[in-house]
Amino acid sequence: MDPHLLRTFTAVARLASFSAAARELGYTQSAVSQHIAALEADLRTELLTRRPVAPTPAGARLLEHARPLLLRLDAARADVLRLAAAPPGRITLAASPLAAACPQLIAALPATGVTLRVLPPARVPAAVAAGDCDLGLVDGLAAPSDPLRLPDVAPLQVTGVAEEELAVLFPAGHPFAARHSVRLDDLADARWLDAPDVGLPLTTGRRALRYDGTDLHVLCALAAAGHGLVLLPRPVAEAARAGTAVPLAAPRLVHRTELVAPAGPSGAAAALAARLTAGSPS
Template sequence: MDPHLLRTFVTVARLSSFSGAARELGYTQSAVSQHIAALEGDLRTELLTRRPVEPTPAGARLLEHAGPLLLRLDAARADVLRLAAAPPGRITLAASPLAVGPGLLAALPATGVTLRVLPPAEVPAAVATGDCDLGFVDGPAAPSDPLRLPDVAPLVVTGVAEEELAVLLPAGHPLAGRDALRLEDLADARWLDAPGVAPLPGAVRTAPALRYEGTDLRALCALAAAGHGLALLPGRVARTAGAGVAVPLCSPRLVHRTELLAPATLSGAAAALAVRLGAGSPYGP
């Protein structure tokens, strides 16, 4: 299966438009139509309806495979280019919002680094494809257990911090006076859905109270404090929100874990920064 044809198919499906895909990819509309026809001929099935432009059942199934396949190809390209010793420049560090804590900020050098804040789900791909040299990602996990990350490419993953989790509630919430909370007791509560900062806990059964698509921690905490929904956050963040009440989570036994992601091939200033940030031995002293 030709990856160029696959990339064209994914773009057409995402935009629901042959002409839109042609503009984005720099092809003529005729070339895009030929790509789709060639892919459909190779697979011997229709992948897209034309009016409206939508994936067929076979096309929807192909889309499930296409994203990881194309990402893996981009990761392979980035890995080879790293090995070819690209010219030195600024180091780009991707970090999810909750991973940007005091420890990371204190370890950063004064110059030579660009810090790019991304939603947690985007950090592994940014490192794998070479868009960023290193990455910090976070999430809830059992103590000492690694985070469940997408298999985008061989990455060196190192745990650098674990801390308690707390539920941020408005001051007048009936549970605000508790010493600790169990997540199972809050399964039917209304939670904020903030995929760019703090995704919904897995045990939640109710529809989100509000969806927040930003990455500003202060805005998220303000929404929770104002009663728009609960948020599960690192204790240090919840306690310094400036409003609301932070109650530690006691069950299930989870921690907020932060991990450093680095490509399997790394050298020079990026390798030195990885060691400084906590990668340790894979790149030497």
Template structure:
């Protein structure tokens, strides 16, 4: 299966338009149509309906495979280029918002680093594809257990920190005076839906949805009663709003992991070593 044809198919399916895909990819509309026809001929099935433009059942199934396949190809290309290239003078570090903590701040050199803050789900792909040299990603986990990360490419994963979790409540909440709280006690509570920064709770009832990475705004929403939020205790306590109550059960921690490609040298290797130095959580 030709990856160029697959990329064209993904673009057409995402944009629901042959002409829009042609503009995005820099092709003529005729070339895009030829790509789709060639891919359909190769697979011997129709992948897209034409009016409207939408994936057929076979096309929808191909889309499920296309993202991981194309990302693997990008990761392989980036890995080979790292071997061929001289050690870069600058480092690009991807980090999820809650991974920007004391360890990272202490390890960063004064110059030579670009820090890109992005949603946790985007960090592994950014490192695998070579868009970033290193990544820091976070999430809830049982103590000493690794995070469940997408299998985007062979990456070296090192646990670099675990912290206590807490729930941020509005001041008038019935549990605001407790010394600790169990998630079971909050089974009927509504939680802020913050996919780019909040820690996920799969069975939680959702209230307001917050699409952003500003932790102060997230904490202000929780303090104002728009929904509860689960955060590292240091973040909840530093919010300056609402009431921070430690999580007693289930036994979870906020875990941060360092993601690095298999081939690492120069300034990126030095920064990775500083981030991992002294960590008891290597995985």
């Protein structure tokens, strides 16, 4: 299959529009239609319905394969370009919102030469693999010293950076706000803020208000105002200017931050990676 046709197909499916895909890709609408027709002829099946524009069952299955395949191609291109040459001394570091608040990151950043790009956690490994960023920091829940489960988007080096205790942020008048610690089992019926791009994922409790942003101050303000509880790294929760942070006693989990890097980073990227991972957890 021609990767150019696959890119056109994924754009049309994502935007649900031939014309919008043509604008995004810089093609004419006729060229986009020809790409889809050629791909359907190659696979001998219809991939998109036209009114409305949506993947057929075969198209949905192809999308499952196309996205990681195209990302792998981008990663291969980026890897070769890194070997060819990179502007010395300038680094773009991608970080999820909670990873960007990690004290170890803040202490390791040089005064100049770095662009910090805050992205949703799921997008960080792909940004590094595709060469959009030189290094990345991701975070999540884990048992102490256990690595995070990251998507296999490309051959990337993954190193632990930090592990922090967890805390639940309560509004000041909450019955549990006066406790010294709390267990998640105690909060089985609690309402939690649904913040997929910034909050730590939980499978317990009920979902309250959904927050689609990445600003930690807004997330903490929503929790403090009683719109739902939120689980955070203890330093972040205690630094919030509203609400009450109560340490999590059980289950035994930590907030883990990991560095993702292409194989063999060099120059300024290698220096920053070494600073970030100095004294890293196992």
